[in-house]
Amino acid sequence: MDFETLFAKRANHIKPGLERIRRSYDFLKCPAQDIPGVLVGGTNGKGSTSGFIWSLLALSGKTIGLYSSPHLVDFSERFQLSGALMNDELAQESLLRLKADLSDELFAELSFFEIATLLGFRIFEEAKAAFQVLEVGLGGRWDASNISDPLASIVVSVSRDHKEFLGNDLLGILGEKLGISRQGRPLFWGAQGEVMGEAGLDAYLNDHVQKTGVILYTRGKEFKVEGEWIRLRLPGLSPLDLELKGILKDLPDYLKNNLSLSAAFYHWFVSQGERADWPRLDEIWARFCRGEERAPITLAGRAQRVLSRTAVPRKFLIDVCHNPDGARAFVAAIKALYPQKTMPAYVSILKDKDHDTILDILRSVLHPVILFGIENERSWDLSNLAARHSDLKFYASLEEAQQASAQRADQLSEPWAICGSVAAVGYALKLMKVSPKELSLASIISGDWSPYTDKP
Numbered sequence: 487m488d489f490e491t492l493f494a495k496r497a498n499h500i501k502p503g504l505e506r507i508r509r510s511y512d513f514l515k516c517p518a519q520d521i522p523g524v525l526v527g528g529t530n531g532k533g534s535t536s537g538f539i540w541s542l543l544a545l546s547g548k549t550i551g552l553y554s555s556p557h558l559v560d561f562s563e564r565f566q567l568s569g570a571l572m573n574d575e576l577a578q579e580s581l582l583r584l585k586a587d588l589s590d591e592l593f594a595e596l597s598f599f600e601i602a603t604l605l606g607f608r609i610f611e612e613a614k615a616a617f618q619v620l621e622v623g624l625g626g627r628w629d630a631s632n633i634s635d636p637l638a639s640i641v642v643s644v645s646r647d648h649k650e651f652l653g654n655d656l657l658g659i660l661g662e663k664l665g666i667s668r669q670g671r672p673l674f675w676g677a678q679g680e681v682m683g684e685a686g687l688d689a690y691l692n693d694h695v696q697k698t699g700v701i702l703y704t705r706g707k708e709f710k711v712e713g714e715w716i717r718l719r720l721p722g723l724s725p726l727d728l729e730l731k732g733i734l735k736d737l738p739d740y741l742k743n744n745l746s747l748s749a750a751f752y753h754w755f756v757s758q759g760e761r762a763d764w765p766r767l768d769e770i771w772a773r774f775c776r777g778e779e780r781a782p783i784t785l786a787g788r789a790q791r792v793l794s795r796t797a798v799p800r801k802f803l804i805d806v807c808h809n810p811d812g813a814r815a816f817v818a819a820i821k822a823l824y825p826q827k828t829m830p831a832y833v834s835i836l837k838d839k840d841h842d843t844i845l846d847i848l849r850s851v852l853h854p855v856i857l858f859g860i861e862n863e864r865s866w867d868l869s870n871l872a873a874r875h876s877d878l879k880f881y882a883s884l885e886e887a888q889q890a891s892a893q894r895a896d897q898l899s900e901p902w903a904i905c906g907s908v909a910a911v912g913y914a915l916k917l918m919k920v921s922p923k924e925l926s927l928a929s930i931i932s933g934d935w936s937p938y939t940d941k942p
Contacts, residue, residue, distance in 0.1 A: 489561050489574070492581070492598060502628040507600040510592045511607075511633050514584075518607035521551070521615050523634055524751060525666045527622035528642030529659070529679055530811050531744045535642050536621040537782030538748035541927055543617050544568035544779065545770040546763075551610035553631070554621040554784045555602065558912035558922050563783045564602060565609045571923060572609070580609050599623050603630035621784065627665025638672040638754065639700075640747060643679035645811040646840075656681040657690050664694050672754060673700040676747050678740070679811055709750035711742045716749050718767075723757050726768060732775030733931045738789050738819040741931075777928030786922040787911045789819035791901070791933025794918035801901040801935050802918065803829065806908045810840055813847040816905060820851045823937040828853040831903035832887050834910035837866040844906075845875050852903055858887040860910050884914055901935070 511517070526536045533554060540552040550568040557563040562577035584605055585593055596604070610618050620631045626641070644660045660681050667673040681687060695702050703709065709718045714735070718726040728749060730742065737745065749767060756764040787806040794800045803823075807816040820829060831852040835841040849855055857880040859865045868880050881887040884904070904914045915922065 506595050507630050518611040521618050523618035523636050524638050525620050525636040526640045527626045527663050527666045529645040531642035533784035535744040535747050536619050537784035538745050540619045540782045542752045548616035551615040551618040553606035555623050556908050600630045626663040639667045640674040642676040644681035645679040656684045667700045670699045675704045677705045709746050711746050716746045718753050733777040733928045740815045781925045781927040781930045783922045785930050793934035803903045804911050805905040806911050807905050808907050810843045813844045817851050829903050832856050834858045834906040836864040836907045842872040856887045858884045
């Protein structure tokens with residue numbers, strides 16, 4: 487059993503419903519069922535929000551699990567444990583044990599994501615984790631992670647993506663995302679994405695609250711970013727103001743918003759029941775702002791400034807902006823870093839994404855744009871690219887694209903963006919000889935190099 491055999495399940499095994507994973511989950515005696523957790527869903531921002539929560543919880547000194555997808559470089563990135571480094575060899579051993587413990591029939595019917603989710607539960611149970619942060623994959627209601635029983639749920643944002651599975655109706659997509667909430671438990675709503683302009687949004691959320699009894703906490707109401715501060719005003723809890731200082735001072739606005747979600751959840755969590763052995767948020771905040779601890783890999787590739795570890799180091803700004811909303815957030819981050827400037831870029835987007843709209847957005851700040859492909863069954867080509875983008879050059883690989891641009895010696899000393907799909911950014915990190923597992927929180931957020939700006 488190897489990861490390639492597992493990856494082969496991705497192409498034709500995406501089916502709605504929790505029946506298959508429920509059968510295997512019950513057969514395995516519900517691994518990690520007794521480990522408290524939080525489910526983090528949404529179209530964009532769930533990776534950074536999950537990562538911030540994991541980082542805050544890890545400052546307790548306890549073992550915290552983080553399950554996420556997809557991975558950038560190594561499959562084992564999907565299963566992080568604070569205080570311990572996972573690698574592909576350990577993940578492979580856990581996968582073999584999981585397969586051996588399941589019947590052939592049960593294993594055969596599981597999808598790639600269902601197996602990965604069960605694997606995460608087993609890894610966290612074996613590590614005796616004190617808490618698990620679970621990032622939702624596709625949608626919410628039918629995602630494999632929803633087999634868990636979280637203390638609280640988070641929906642970061644809602645926009646159009648994966649239309650072939652989730653449709654085009656924004657309130658309908660919101661309904662799928664809200665499927666991770668639990669009756670009578672907190673639901674933290676990030677109030678971001680295309681759905682914010684949708685008529686009937688407030689009524690839809692209010693109806694969900696009435697039907698399920700969830701306790702709704704909304705960004706902009708019970709918690710918010712205000713200037714250089716995060717303001718937490720959760721009913722029944724002590725008010726708390728957290729200064730965005732140290733590595734957090736220059737976070738892009740969308741990451742500040744996602745951090746406020748994470749802070750609100752943490753503030754709620756440590757205030758519940760007998761949690762005296764968990765530090766309060768104001769007790770760990772200064773340490774968190776220094777960012778000396780190992781970073782969650784889910785924060786890598788978010789407007790990240792990377793210096794390649796190659797013989798001739800080069801500066802790159804990388805971002806996994808794989809849908810229009812992600813592209814808008816990346817463009818906003820570039821404008822904040824480089825007002826009134828453009829940046830050259832290598833771009834690769836998967837063929838089933840809205841690549842024309844993504845390129846429209848990116849080209850407002852990126853120039854020249856050079857397109858490249860990757861070795862992936864979902865890699866794009868030029869056959870269905872809109873005519874307005876026909877002027878862009880396309881290369882089969884990032885190496886070819888970089889070789890073709892090497893003649894631009896005047897620009898090679900300047901930063902280049904590499905953005906688009908997670909797979910493309912992960913491959914770029916491989917070429918740069920940068921391992922996401924080795925990065926500290928400070929190195930991801932503050933970056934390997936300082937930006938040039940026109941600011942006084």
